[in-house]
Amino acid sequence: MKSELQVFQDYIRGRELRRTPERERILQEVFEIHGHFDVDGLYLQLRQKGVKVSKASIYRALPLFIDCGLVREVDFSEGHWHYEHIYGHSHHNHLRCLGCGDIREFENPALDHLEEQLAREYGYHIKGHHLQVEGYCPGCRQAGAFPAESNFLAKDSNDQ
Incomplete structure (x- = not known):
């Protein structure tokens, strides 16, 4: 495998x-x-190591890394993009x-099988998927650090 x-x-x-x-x-x-x-985190990390680089250079480099399949954008609904390197890593x-x-x-693996099923059923050539499941972790649930849900569809499965 290439570096x-x-x-x-x-x-x-x-x-x-x-x-x-x-860029390198x-x-x-x-x-x-x-x-x-x-x-911002990448910029600070580079600066702490004494690398003189501008945020503009980082913003210009990231689309190149994405386009060549080394990095992907991830939206965690925080008002800005996050990134992760994906080359040499399994899909997650x-x-x-x-x-x-x-x-x-x-x-x-069930998601991979679903992808294959959708490709067959709809005739698509699937290139991948991005899935983010949102909810409250056990710690936040135990601490009561989540709002009461008013939507009956959002009921906790323990309430049924």
């Missing part, structure tokens, strides 16, 4: 874009992060606590 840097360099070369040390350093930092990150989905903001990654 993420090799993948990016091939991508840059194939599109006749300029190869810059700044940003990419290196992205792959040193184990988890989700946003532009997210479980997000609406109380404390905790994010859990999970894999479920």
Whole structure:
């Protein structure tokens, strides 16, 4: 398997874009992060390591990383995008606590089977999916840190 840097360099070369040390350093930092990150966090991490880089450079580099399949955008409904590196990692989905903001990654083979079924049923060539399940974690539920639901469809399964 190619390294993420090799993948990016091939991508840059194939599109006749300029190869810059700044982009490659940003990419290196992205792959040193184990988890989700946003532009501000990435910028601070680079600055703390003495790397002189602008936020604008990060904003310009991320779409390139996404387009070549190294990184994906994730929307955690916080008003800005988060990112995660995906190259060399298995596909996963997210479980997000609406109380404390905790994010859990999970894999479920049933979702992969559903994807295959949908492709057959509707004649689609499926490229992937993004699933984020939202609710309240056990800690927030135990602490009562969630609003009372007025919608009968949102009833807790324990109430049935």
